[in-house]
Amino acid sequence: MRTLLVATTNPGKLREIQRLMSGVAIRLASLADLPPIEEPEETGTTFEENARLKARYYAARSGLWTVAEDSGLVIDALGGEPGVRSARYLRVNATYPERFVDIYRRLDAQPNAPRSARFVAALASVEDGQLNYETTGIVEGTIADAPRGSGGFGYDPIFFYPPYGQTLAEVSEPDKIAIAHRGIAFRRFATWIRNGQER
Numbered sequence: 001m002r003t004l005l006v007a008t009t010n011p012g013k014l015r016e017i018q019r020l021m022s023g024v025a026i027r028l029a030s031l032a033d034l035p036p037i038e039e040p041e042e043t044g045t046t047f048e049e050n051a052r053l054k055a056r057y058y059a060a061r062s063g064l065w066t067v068a069e070d071s072g073l074v075i076d077a078l079g080g081e082p083g084v085r086s087a088r089y090l091r092v093n094a095t096y097p098e099r100f101v102d103i104y105r106r107l108d109a110q111p112n113a114p115r116s117a118r119f120v121a122a123l124a125s126v127e128d129g130q131l132n133y134e135t136t137g138i139v140e141g142t143i144a145d146a147p148r149g150s151g152g153f154g155y156d157p158i159f160f161y162p163p164y165g166q167t168l169a170e171v172s173e174p175d176k177i178a179i180a181h182r183g184i185a186f187r188r189f190a191t192w193i194r195n196g197q198e199r
Contacts, residue, residue, distance in 0.1 A: 003027045005034075007058040007068035012153035016177055020186035024193050029064065037061050047071060047084055047122035052131060055124040065128075067189065071121035071181060073155040075143060077113035078106055086155065100147050100158055107143065115142040119159060119168075121181035123189055133192050137184030141168075152176060 004026045006017050014030050021028060031037060040057040044050035047070040054068035072086025082089035082099070089099050107113070118140045125133040139161070147157035149169025156169035161179065168176050177183040 001025060001027050003029055003064055005029050005031070005058060005062050005064040005066040007031060007054050007066050010153075013069075013071075013182065016173075016180075016182055017186055019173075019177060020183060021190055024190050026193065031058070034062055042070070042084070044070070044084065047120050048124070048134065048136060050084060051122040051124040051134065052126075055126040055131070056129075059126040059129070065125070067123060067125045069121050069123045069182065069185060071119065073117060073119055073159065075103065075107075075117045077110055077115065078103070096154060096157075097147070099155075103143070103158065104146075117141055117143050117159065119155075119181040121185045123185040125189065133189060135185050135188045137181040137186075137188070139179055139181045139184070 004021075006014060006028055008014055008017070009031050018028060037058065040054060042050045042053065044053055050070035051068050054070065055066050058068060059066035070084065072083055074080050074083055082103075090102055107115070118138050121137045123135050123137070124131060141159050141161045144158050144160040144167050147169075148167045149157050149171075151171065151173065152169040156176070157167055159168050160166070161168055161171075163179075164171055164175065168180065
């Protein structure tokens with residue numbers, strides 16, 4: 001059975017990815033299963049560039065087939081921020097409640113601006129030094145009037161998904177994965193792997 005390195009140290013992301021890939025006949029490994037590898041500097045200006053960068057970097061250092069993703073929250077009224085800096089918004093060690101306070105402060109300063117937002121997840125797969133698959137999943141929503149819910153992780157409490165009438169932190173994990181950006185990207189990836197194994 002082939003081994004696929006999932007290049008993340010985020011336990012929330014890893015848990016979601018493990019569920020999404022559970023029906024694929026591959027063995028998943030995470031960065032926690034390997035000797036420590038220094039993180040690359042994410043210098044890309046888009047989610048896609050950063051996903052490719054991370055996939056190539058960890059594949060080269062591990063020697064394993066590697067999938068990496070770069071994801072974040074894009075808020076239209078903030079010019080697309082936090083965007084590719086979602087995990088480092090304000091500062092690297094800021095808490096998400098601190099980030100929420102700053103986002104609401106900036107949004108409150110422009111009360112007539114739209115609250116439209118989206119989660120984006122770009123995925124890249126690298127094997128034997130070659131980029132062999134990439135895709136991007138997007139889910140559209142709005143910024144909630146206030147953080148709500150205790151599920152999920154990251155920016156989920158402030159991301160309101162209109163078809164559910166709730167934030168992504170208020171819904172069950174299966175309901176979130178069914179529509180969320182990472183779920184879209186990794187379901188496509190899982191289908192691509194299955195199709196490749198059938199040929």
